[in-house]
Amino acid sequence: MSTAGGAPRALAVRSTPIPGLLVIDLPVHGDARGWFKENWQREKMLAAGLPDLGPVQNNISFNQAVGVTRGIHAEPWNKYISVATGRVFGAWVDLREGESFGTAFWHEITPEVAIYVPRGVGNAFQTLEAPAAYTYLVDDHWSAAAQAQYTFLNLADETAAVPWPIPLAQAELSAKDLAHPRLADVVPVPPRRTLVVGGTGQLGRALAERWSGRADVDVVGRAQLDVADPTSVAAFDFAPYGVIVNAAAHTAVDASEGPQGRAAAWATNVAGVGRLVEAARKHRARLVHVSSDYVYDGAAAVHREDEPVAPLGVYGQTKAAGDALVATLPGHLILRTSWVVGQGANFVRTMAALAGKGVDPSVVEDQVGRLTFADDLAAAIEHLLGAEGAEGIYHVSSGGEPLSWAGIAREVFAAMGHDPARVTPVATADYYAVQGRAEGDGTIAPRPRSSVLDLGRLEATGFTPRDQLEALRAYLASPGI
Template sequence: MTEFGKPLRATETRIPGLVLWDLTVHGDSRGWFKENWQRERMIAAGLPDFGPVQNNISFNDAIGTTRGIHAEPWDKWVSITTGRIFGAWVDLREGTTFGTVFTAELDPSRAVFVPRGVGNAYQTLEPDTAYTYLVNDHWSPDAKYTFLNLADETLAIEWPIPLERAEISEKDLGHPRLADVVPVPPRKILVTGANGQLGRALRAEFGDGRHVEFAARDDLDLASSDLVTARRWRDYDTIVNAAAYTAVDLAETPEGRRDAWAANVGGVAALARVAAENGIALVHVSSDYVFDGKLDRPYREDDPVSPLGVYGQTKAAADAVVSTVPRHYIVRTSWVVGEGKNFVRTMAGLAARGIDPRVVDDQVGRLTFTSEIARGIRHLLDTRPDYGVYNLTGGGEAMTWADVARAVFELAGHDPARVSPVSTTEYYASAEGPVAPRPSRGVLDLAKIEATGFVPTDAGETLRDYLASEER
């Protein structure tokens, strides 16, 4: 019999993410009423904001109707409209809890949240039972399901009505035993811009993880109107956007301005739409160029943006777009060094050729190697702290570009005094093309990401290791 008046309450189970919920049912002589799904209250109570898009009802005439253990590629909110069931859930996801079983009875006053990859089965305990479930993806013939036999001996589920007396389909009777089930892999991570400097560092960080996909520009066109159908997006948990227009000075030209806005804002907006519509976490890499560099302290994540040039404007605009995605990480960094042409490699080459450079000494920041950005992104995805903006740069003391150049000379075995300091104005005085304004101070406060357990590597140590690897 349905219990009236219970408060809304969640109860964790031994299967991670599978949560039983007591629902408040109001009843009298006329019948009863309940809020079967109330997004605001339930999210406040701890239910994931799983974004249901379809509501299904399975009506069962007789006691003992038994429906098989199916793990589907979506999350489910299961409740009972009339009647009562015995439910059995089995974790069929990759990991240490594979094969874990949980059982419970459900009636109209009790519901359960079933995460993707957890097998779900039930047996009716009363006639005319209506089993209702919300799912966060539309049914598709292309969706991949995982099945498990109801009578698997290793699970030893104690069905109230023995299976030989229950009403079961031939299909459910023929499903494989646990030993033959291929575990459900985690939702995938997609890295865009996979052939760029950061993309290559992310390849090295994630290695050959089979749930990680890498897409270069030719593999995924962010400007295409077909982007929304380019993948079965509900199979993805996270998009890491490593694609960006970074030609800071060229962005000040008419053509460069168009290209920068198209790549850094148009492309990001398209990904943000895909992410928001499909419950995907979006990782976006931002820049210290969103600030004007006038603060005499390190910039915090909540400081207002004030970009000086086109590149900074496009990055600030993209930050605003990404912040509208419910699940997002904006990773703000500075002075990026990766594979290919970069400042460190240029200085090392000048030192080796006997050329004494003039280097800017009135811009202050921290070097950030792409390997450090990749490591930080991996940390955020592994630990899943609160969504939002996180500063991520190399650690250690702030330096000027001239300081960095001297460090490169010294580490390469050359006299650092060969580097001559010069102001930004003097350095660009003879430039032939447009020059983008630079923030004079791009030092970012790292306290927020450090509070998540991430320890930034000292940029000086990474610089030494980088130059050592270049010599090999």
């Protein structure tokens, strides 16, 4: 620490052999009167590489004597450790599932040192200079239920082999700490679970299938969690989840233009999303939110993620509003997609059925975009969750040359062995005029003429979407089409 005329060390964040466990060098300013430090300074520490802890509780363990030893406790939250007075020897053992299970690290903690301890890493300390005020910030509130989730390791575990400066036989320990198990008997701390909301939709079903082999994923439908219903959300326990994937949405685009549909769209796509945002914020979960090309007006030939939103209709407005709410969360992912095709009713299945029935459809020619197959969208979500530094907005659709709806219909007819010339291309206005309706009349939603999404940001993460025609033919060849 600095004295009068000396310079304090610079703020720095250093890694350790335990993934996520960080050592923080703190500048301490001192003179003959004493010293001062910024023990927690969010802006500077985030810039230096510390995770955004978001502390909700500040605890102090005051230790009167040298040799007081506490631990080894793995807790269900992240914590930031330092000392206000005295000096301690800190020890940590990774008790999380994975390759680093059992890895140990130790470091002396003085006023110039702080430690960031991630959830599931066992924590212990021994006082070297007393009195010692051992302080820690945590990002969740203590409760008896939370304490029941602690995982313990014996301080004398031979595998961890912590070199306690004061032998444990001479230290002051609690009876409980003496009774903790050895590493071989410790049940590793599992990762936090993943929740898929909207599990009965096309994407929800694709995610359920993709993650069917994972024991840490829960897929819920509207019967288990209705985001539009405040009572349903309040009754749902979000505490176990570290990732929430929101595949739920009100997608009745035309119905959203009417009074009842408008209310339903806002209830799910905005108010419901807001409830998920607050649940994610409270429980420190990462939120993955699926959005739409309808947030754009379609004026640009190709839409980039940084294009200002300009939705034409109510559905697009609600999706844009939901995106804005999700963007308030750190580490969020917003996947804007277009023309989704999966299990259940969709345009491709409709065209395939018409082809087989001998019906020659008229299909709009002046709306252009790319299909997005639900399986590929699920794969992109999985990829982005595992991609280092991936956050913010990403466009996700199939690749290849854009096509109009009529062009896709012709491809469906051809793939099913029918003459694509049976599809008659028409303008959007003419298509609805036959029905006595028009875009924006309260029964038909205005649609972007171009739904083509730029995929460069997604591809830069290492994910290359399939060509839409390749994916379309594979889809049409699958059972049940």
